[in-house]
Amino acid sequence: MSGNRFYLCALLAAGSLVCLVSSEVHAQQTDTSAPVIVQPGAPGQPTRTLPASTTGQLPPSSPKDTEFMQGMIMHHAQAVEMTALINSRSENKELRLLGARISHSQAEEIKFMEHWLQARGQPTTMPMHQTGDTNMPGMNMPGMDMSKHETLMPGMLTKAQMDALRNAKGKEFDRLFLEGMIQHHSGALTMVKDLFDTAGAGQDAVLFNFATDVDSGQRAEIRIMQNMLGQHPQEEKR
Amino acid sequence: MNQLRTNFLLITVAIVFLFAASTFAQTPSPSPTPAQPQNPFAPQPAPPLPAGMTGSDANDPRAKLTPGVDNAGETSMGMKHITLLKKPDAFDLGTNDPNAEKVNKSLSTVLGIADPSKVPSAMKLVLAGLGFANSDMAFQGNHLFLGNFYGVNIYDISNPAKTSLLTSMICPGGQGDPSVYKNLMFMSVEMANGRVDCGTQGFPPPPAPPAGQPNQNQLPAASKDRFRGVRIFDISDIKAPKQVAAVQTCRGSHTHTLVVDPNDKNNVYIYVSGTSFVRQDEELPGCSGGTPDTNPNTALFRIDVIKVPLAAPQDAKIVSSPRVFMDPRSGALAGLTSAAVHGKGDPSPTDQCHDITVYSAIGLAAGACSGNGILLDIKDPANPKRIDAVNDPNYAYWHSASFSNDGKKVVFTDEWGGGLGARCRPNDPNVWGADAVFNLNNNKLSFAGYYKMPAAQGDSENCVAHNGSLIPVPGRDIEVQAWYQGGISVMDFTDAAHPVEIAYFDRGPIDPNLLVLGGDWSAYWYNGRIYASEIARGLDIFELTPTDHLTQNEIDAAKTVQVGEMNVQNQQKIEWPRNLTVAKAYIDQLERSQALSADRISALRTAIQKKDTGNLKKMAPALEKDAGTAKSEADANRMRALADVLKRPAL
Numbered sequence: 050m051s052g053n054r055f056y057l058c059a060l061l062a063a064g065s066l067v068c069l070v071s072s073e074v075h076a077q078q079t080d081t082s083a084p085v086i087v088q089p090g091a092p093g094q095p096t097r098t099l100p101a102s103t104t105g106q107l108p109p110s111s112p113k114d115t116e117f118m119q120g121m122i123m124h125h126a127q128a129v130e131m132t133a134l135i136n137s138r139s140e141n142k143e144l145r146l147l148g149a150r151i152s153h154s155q156a157e158e159i160k161f162m163e164h165w166l167q168a169r170g171q172p173t174t175m176p177m178h179q180t181g182d183t184n185m186p187g188m189n190m191p192g193m194d195m196s197k198h199e200t201l202m203p204g205m206l207t208k209a210q211m212d213a214l215r216n217a218k219g220k221e222f223d224r225l226f227l228e229g230m231i232q233h234h235s236g237a238l239t240m241v242k243d244l245f246d247t248a249g250a251g252q253d254a255v256l257f258n259f260a261t262d263v264d265s266g267q268r269a270e271i272r273i274m275q276n277m278l279g280q281h282p283q284e285e286k287r
Numbered sequence: 288m289n290q291l292r293t294n295f296l297l298i299t300v301a302i303v304f305l306f307a308a309s310t311f312a313q314t315p316s317p318s319p320t321p322a323q324p325q326n327p328f329a330p331q332p333a334p335p336l337p338a339g340m341t342g343s344d345a346n347d348p349r350a351k352l353t354p355g356v357d358n359a360g361e362t363s364m365g366m367k368h369i370t371l372l373k374k375p376d377a378f379d380l381g382t383n384d385p386n387a388e389k390v391n392k393s394l395s396t397v398l399g400i401a402d403p404s405k406v407p408s409a410m411k412l413v414l415a416g417l418g419f420a421n422s423d424m425a426f427q428g429n430h431l432f433l434g435n436f437y438g439v440n441i442y443d444i445s446n447p448a449k450t451s452l453l454t455s456m457i458c459p460g461g462q463g464d465p466s467v468y469k470n471l472m473f474m475s476v477e478m479a480n481g482r483v484d485c486g487t488q489g490f491p492p493p494p495a496p497p498a499g500q501p502n503q504n505q506l507p508a509a510s511k512d513r514f515r516g517v518r519i520f521d522i523s524d525i526k527a528p529k530q531v532a533a534v535q536t537c538r539g540s541h542t543h544t545l546v547v548d549p550n551d552k553n554n555v556y557i558y559v560s561g562t563s564f565v566r567q568d569e570e571l572p573g574c575s576g577g578t579p580d581t582n583p584n585t586a587l588f589r590i591d592v593i594k595v596p597l598a599a600p601q602d603a604k605i606v607s608s609p610r611v612f613m614d615p616r617s618g619a620l621a622g623l624t625s626a627a628v629h630g631k632g633d634p635s636p637t638d639q640c641h642d643i644t645v646y647s648a649i650g651l652a653a654g655a656c657s658g659n660g661i662l663l664d665i666k667d668p669a670n671p672k673r674i675d676a677v678n679d680p681n682y683a684y685w686h687s688a689s690f691s692n693d694g695k696k697v698v699f700t701d702e703w704g705g706g707l708g709a710r711c712r713p714n715d716p717n718v719w720g721a722d723a724v725f726n727l728n729n730n731k732l733s734f735a736g737y738y739k740m741p742a743a744q745g746d747s748e749n750c751v752a753h754n755g756s757l758i759p760v761p762g763r764d765i766e767v768q769a770w771y772q773g774g775i776s777v778m779d780f781t782d783a784a785h786p787v788e789i790a791y792f793d794r795g796p797i798d799p800n801l802l803v804l805g806g807d808w809s810a811y812w813y814n815g816r817i818y819a820s821e822i823a824r825g826l827d828i829f830e831l832t833p834t835d836h837l838t839q840n841e842i843d844a845a846k847t848v849q850v851g852e853m854n855v856q857n858q859q860k861i862e863w864p865r866n867l868t869v870a871k872a873y874i875d876q877l878e879r880s881q882a883l884s885a886d887r888i889s890a891l892r893t894a895i896q897k898k899d900t901g902n903l904k905k906m907a908p909a910l911e912k913d914a915g916t917a918k919s920e921a922d923a924n925r926m927r928a929l930a931d932v933l934k935r936p937a938l
Contacts, residue, residue, distance in 0.1 A: 084452040086377045089520065089530040091484040092601065096527045099457070103377045105437055107418050108459070108480035108489030160331070168413045245479060245564065248506035249492030252480035254436055254461050255416035261563045262705065269635035272578070 108252035117244045118162045119175045124202040125155040138222040204236010227278045234267040330746035330802045333714035340716035347742035352795030365790030365834040373825040377455045378437050380415045412803045421820040423464040426813045426853040436461035447816045447828050454526050458485035466545040466854040472520040477539030477563050481514040509570035515539030519600050532603045534593050537565050537574035537586035544643045544856040548668045556668045557593040560640040579620035587638040588620040611673050625658025626678040642687040648860040653688035653697045660685050660699045677732045681718045691764045692861045696783050697725045700752035711750035711773045713743040720751040724783045735783035740776040748772035748796045754809035759848040759861045760841045762876045762925040772806030781921050789836035815846040844872035866937045867895050873929040882922040903933040
């Protein structure tokens, strides 16, 4: 394009004025061909042009985000601990399968949450649990008794509930496990709700995706467990 | 072929041995001094392959490409890389970002990297996560609209090799999937940082409480400034898109689908697929969640339909919220359930669609709806009605759908692991996280076959089936598809039961030791080129090159199809011109399948070369007759279509 214009310029005997106008137009075109950075306003409001030096900005992080991830690690660890009890206490195949699935998914999610925290330079445990005999390198230690902690995340089984589960066998264990895990999962839903009910929380895209997945995943599992629980009394009547 | 396989086997054995040896050599011997902290980000190896299943191919050249953000190894077959346009700085984490300090700190303390400025790119991508991820694409004339969790970038693709960025439109809220229709652009927003005014500041956390005081939430979480739903922009000035409407929805918009009613010139419709949690009633009145038995008004178990008056787009609003999962007999809203996924656990109820593809030319839509694939009658676009539903035990998450051009097949995708996980490892079953091709007859879907990008990928490469579009090669059903860090794969599903790969492109992992979200979100054919949105790296452009699987004539015939606008989820019927370029493609196909003798192929080609229309016309009836006894339906269709061109070719 510019080559043609120069050619045209050189051919024109009319002189420098025409050439000047031409090159001015050309200069303007070069400018408008540079990418623009714009930010629209609310509907009906004008769109602003931003400087070329604009760089991206992540939404603010909230202390609640960190607390949510740390709390959910502790919360998930108890689920892993509960599922570890199944094989020695129940012959229910369906329950064993469910337990294996919960154990696997919650363990994977614990790793995911640890990564999220570590990448942000945050501890994977809540500060209040980093003192005394609970100062452990990670909260996902298999067999670790989470119920010793005084503060429990929503839905977590109390020490008495965990003891009852540990001492149960067969159908009684199945019932306590399902009731306990429904309570446990419902607590996770409360935690997600609590996160998004906190001003300024849950804006990190990966955290948002994760919390959303926890919400829909645990909702589905609660439904499954409610169905399993509903079947037991019928089986026993026969 | 057998010889080749044996060679591969030998190479594999050698590689496995080398690997084992090097791993052994690198394994630190137990020592009393504390060893370097283990990399907590090291990706997990795949669990063992379930019995009776086949995994991905570890011998494929794509399995061992060198890693790197900007300099990863690349390999391809039948595709030529034209250019990569990196993400603009406005869509990348600035060095002055307050979070950058924390990344550097974790790099030095956790990974033991002394000078973080030297290795930060992959880690910075980890921190940004999806914040600046490229997502879906739409096309109009010479403009490509590349969605991003942070806004939309608009490119000039009039000369694909010299593609340039025109406009960076900042407007965060994820996923940012775009659609375009005439002077309007639509955009999906679902995340908690989305603001009505497109602000990047999100919503501030409350100030820290005074020392010793309990932390109290001084601000309500609900905000009238928050936006989750579908934005509508006027793009008459491509360099200054103006927001004209923002239609709020209860679950936000994970994806959306543009629906054009062939009988209504004054309105278009948007189907909204929300997959996230239901927001609070305080923020958007009327929104509530929960199961249908406790809350018949639940915002779960439905899609939303927005009607957009073209003359007054500012008046766009939700006109219906169809209960597409309802059991027609009992009226129960939760009428559909998934299969028992991977043979484990129990079916769970389906309460969301992830993506819907409409094909208005046949009055149908295919919905990929978490636990099910569904078929909708959309002749009344505001009131779609479910007419069929399927599930599949190998499917973890029904993600997207596309029709074959004749409407007789539907390709669904399974986004097992949500796209964040490595799911193409040698031990990952090749029927999990795959495409499933269904036949569609009399409004009934029936399963035909699976297709998974065959090459094994590493532990640090997120990989699963994702978005693709048809490549308009006449006579064949071909789809180009994105597989995240598994790259791009072009598959032929003409034989629905046996889809095969015919071209590919792949890069090595972003990082060998960190699973950094990246790879191709969408790969679409548009007017002769393949465009791919790479989540972390930018916009890739390719062209197809001829191979045994696809001839230059077939590529040229695909290029004859030119459209003015393309939104992949609003599928348009492909019409080929009646010319000799298209005829040559059919002839190549009939030669490949040996449906015609070499003599007749040669005679056809000679007549075409001479543009001997008289002779070509004479060859048409024989082709039509042979179609009746062709070995396959595909060949019969090719013969009829070829005869049709030869009768009246446009020269």
